[in-house]
Amino acid sequence: MAKFVGAALGSIFAAVFPSECRLCRAPLANLSRLSVCDECLAKINPITGLRCHVCGDSLPSATPVADGGPTLCAACRQELPAFAHGSSYGAYLDELRELIHLLKYQQVRSAAGVLGRLLAQAAEPLFSADDGLAAAESVLVLPVPLHAGKFRERGFNQAELIAQAALRELGRSSGRNLEFDTTVLFRRRATESQVGMSREQRRENIRGAFTVSREHVAGREVLLIDDVMTTGATVSECARVLRAAGAKAVFVVTVARSSRQSSGFSTAASATAFAGAQEASYREEAVGAALVGARGPLA
Numbered sequence: 285m286a287k288f289v290g291a292a293l294g295s296i297f298a299a300v301f302p303s304e305c306r307l308c309r310a311p312l313a314n315l316s317r318l319s320v321c322d323e324c325l326a327k328i329n330p331i332t333g334l335r336c337h338v339c340g341d342s343l344p345s346a347t348p349v350a351d352g353g354p355t356l357c358a359a360c361r362q363e364l365p366a367f368a369h370g371s372s373y374g375a376y377l378d379e380l381r382e383l384i385h386l387l388k389y390q391q392v393r394s395a396a397g398v399l400g401r402l403l404a405q406a407a408e409p410l411f412s413a414d415d416g417l418a419a420a421e422s423v424l425v426l427p428v429p430l431h432a433g434k435f436r437e438r439g440f441n442q443a444e445l446i447a448q449a450a451l452r453e454l455g456r457s458s459g460r461n462l463e464f465d466t467t468v469l470f471r472r473r474a475t476e477s478q479v480g481m482s483r484e485q486r487r488e489n490i491r492g493a494f495t496v497s498r499e500h501v502a503g504r505e506v507l508l509i510d511d512v513m514t515t516g517a518t519v520s521e522c523a524r525v526l527r528a529a530g531a532k533a534v535f536v537v538t539v540a541r542s543s544r545q546s547s548g549f550s551t552a553a554s555a556t557a558f559a560g561a562q563e564a565s566y567r568e569e570a571v572g573a574a575l576v577g578a579r580g581p582l583a
């Protein structure tokens with residue numbers, strides 16, 4: 285009996301604190317709730333190089349630097365988003381993508397701590413920029429909300445967990461009064477999968493999905509937080525309703541960026557390739573959800 289209890293406890297312990305890295309399967313030297321090895325974490329790097337002044341997307345190195353004016357990506361040149369500036373930590377690839385998937389699809393909540401620290405680093409330039417939040421004494425911080433159905437299914441909103449972890453860092457480094465609120469912005473309807481949709485179709489699909497409690501945002505500077513930005517249609521729609529409700533300016537920060545430029549979204553031929561990549565990512569989402577169902581929460 286004692287032997288049986290010991291074995292049962294051992295397997296529970298192994299599930300909560302696996303002895304190998306959840307990403308590369310290498311044996312772990314130290315037990316931790318996250319159970320991702322230092323080598324995998326060290327491979328997560330910030331985006332470097334030229335970026336769009338408005339949305340923060342990386343630009344091909346051949347992009348001509350504007351004479352005197354800001355350098356913008358093709359999408360922002362065509363039409364500016366409803367948010368003033370966006371910033372992301374790293375490309376939505378490899379270890380960073382896997383870490384986000386651990387949180388979203390395998391319920392490894394401790395991943396939010398690492399992701400929040402990365403997000404805080406991405407937010408720092410927004411707090412120091414003159415056309416950013418440099419002059420704002422107090423900032424309203426809002427996570428992009430999930431629809432209630434999705435929230436029940438997942439059990440948490442990943443953007444909210446990441447934002448809470450980031451705020452612990454940002455409160456110290458920014459010296460500003462950061463007011464975190466999850467009762468301001470709501471997602472009132474679930475949206476269709478955006479697979480294969482054009483930029484305009486994505487915008488139509490998400491339009492009207494969010495609602496704002498008006499009295500909270502009038503005259504405020506808002507920092508909107510999400511895990512990943514792709515075309516920016518979701519955060520731009522959130523920014524649009526916040527501005528319509530009187531927000532002074534909206535800034536966006538995400539942990540990862542699925543770059544339009546690197547996926548060549550600007551040309552018709554590669555828009556198909558982009559749709560393909562998106563489709564693969566949605567399939568991943570379905571597989572991730574199935575995995576969660578099969579394995580249950582790990583942390």
Ligand SMILES: [Zn+2]
Pocket residue numbers: 305306307308309310320321322323324325
């Ligand atoms: Zn590893």
Ligand SMILES: [Zn+2]
Pocket residue numbers: 336337338339340341356357358359360361
């Ligand atoms: Zn841009």
